[in-house]
Amino acid sequence: MTLEFPQTYARDLYISWHNNSVPEDIDIVTRLDAIRSELKSSSHSSLATLSQLLTQIKAFTEKECKVRFKGISQGQFSVPTTQFSPQPSNKGFDLLFKSSDSILEKLWRKNLKRSANYASLRNLRLEITDLVRTSVVAPTLGHARLFAERLENWRDIVDPPDIEKYFAEIDRVEVDMESKLASGYFAFHSNVRFKSGLCIEVQIYSQLSEAWRSISHKLYETTRLKESLATGAGSAEARLVSLGHLLHLAECELDRLAIDFTKPR
DSSP states (O other): OOOOOOSSOOHHHHHHHHHHHSGGGOSHHHHHHHHHHHHHHHOHHHHHHHHHHHHHHHHHHHHHHHHHHTTSSOOOOBOOGGGGOOOTTOHHHHHTBOOHHHHHHHHHHHHTTOSSSOOOSTTHHHHOTTSEEEEEEESSHHHHHHHHHHHHTGGGTSOHHHHHHHOTTEEEEEEEEEEETTTTEEEEEEEEEETTSOEEEEEEEEHHHHHHHHHHHHHHHHHHTOSSOOOSTTOHHHHHHHHHHHHHHHHHHHHHHHHHHHSOO
């Protein structure tokens, strides 16, 4: 029997559809839990490598920011490397790995407009690159941009002997500006890809963006799971998106002002 794809996300309905429509993924929940457990046990070395790389980029970029912004725009980067240790007492370690429920919801979003070639367990790592993810919080958007640029060009910063000694696992680092115009969200998005095939997503955003994400996360989740939004003037969804854009505009203007005030007069 063919089940109709659920047009709004409901976990149990989607599980039934996926098990029925992608038969090789039968018992998908149990298998996702197993994939997540395997990731947690096999990624220790890569996380240790990433921790060391982010720490070096942090130290380098903080020094550069002091020179570039001449003390006008200051602050330290927050790099949560304490989460990377798989100690039993470290509750943050588990948060690095996307939950099975979050993976299911993302599979639903990816398959919503498809009639074939579904996102599935077979191509999971290609379809979902944030199965393992972390973040870096920067003082401002300008600091975040600089950190992202230095992370992308990390081989020009780290001494060649150290690359061979400490970072041989890393294949490449991909960085781009993540602009979700439909939700008013902006950040720098990077994928650190390892020779083992593991990809760890590192999101880099400002303190203001972190505060906005914290406040608005549940609101975005509510709107994101709807197929159509009430985007008319004055609607809650339109106001939420507009506020995200206004905050981004304010951050851009603050960065421009910081640059203007550091120019010789």
